[in-house]
Amino acid sequence: MPAGARVGIVLVSHSAAVAASVAELAKGLAGAGADVPVAPAGGTDDGGLGTSAELISAAAASVDRGAGVAVLTDLGSAVLTVKALLAEGDELPGSTRLVDAPFVEGAVAAVVTASTGADLAAVAAAAAEAYAYRKE
């Protein structure tokens, strides 16, 4: 991977507001100077609730710096659409990975880890580990 390139993060939610807010939260908690490319892909093309394949493809392309792209999703059609796009083969950057992680906690873990220059596997592992944090 190119020296210094950060793993890109795409956040796919049924809601544009949720995706944008989680992106803002994750970047905020990653700290100043963390130049991780993060792109929200929330809601449908026309601003409704749902999932847009076009927004996901555009977001992934926009954060691809050659170090891989980690995609985190919320529910149902968001998961299925990303899986279907990955199966298409040419709709997402070659090193794109759907990460099995909780949406908010996983996004924070992914962005913080990516900010250290970690590779895609490490970013995905950190996001997945967020499942292990119990709240009771």
Next chain:
Amino acid sequence: MLHADFFRRWMTAAAASVEREAERLTALDSPIGDADHGSNLHRGFAAVVAVLEKDAPDTPGAVLVLAGRQLISTVGGASGPLYGTLLRRTGKALGDAVEVSEGQLADALRAGVDAVMTLGGAAPGDKTMIDALVPAVAALDESFTAARSAAEEGALATTPLQARKGRASYLGERSIGHQDPGATSAALLIAALADTAEHREATDA
């Protein structure tokens, strides 16, 4: 043998059926879903018809791959990637052949249904489109007409089931007593296939 034109007519018939039944699909999706199944599928299949008119692919496989891709792009809900995967995988299984037999279509559709089960993780009895598609592709070896009946019976049989996949699964026992909208639209897709085949036979005769 079936040519690209047969598959274009199937997609056009499916789009017309979805448009006719959009309100009923959405009504079925109201008590157990988010009340957008009819409008989502209508948007998706209208886009399929538009792209097939513009691009006019010349093999059966290419028609279905293009249609599936369009559904993934335009539906906006879970039925987009699910139906998109069904058509795409079926189309890929048909390969580059200019004409395919009914037996090859049956085998390809079974591959498509398997791909949907893998993508969504659903099995028969989960109250999903799979409950219409699995009996339909099993009956395809007999005839298109048998497949239509099997799909419709499969869709009706989802009513007493408790949903185990998707948003409806959160409702638990409250999902019982409602026919599954996905199984219903899957039966429409199979019925459109049977109608297209029967019309062809009537024309040929």
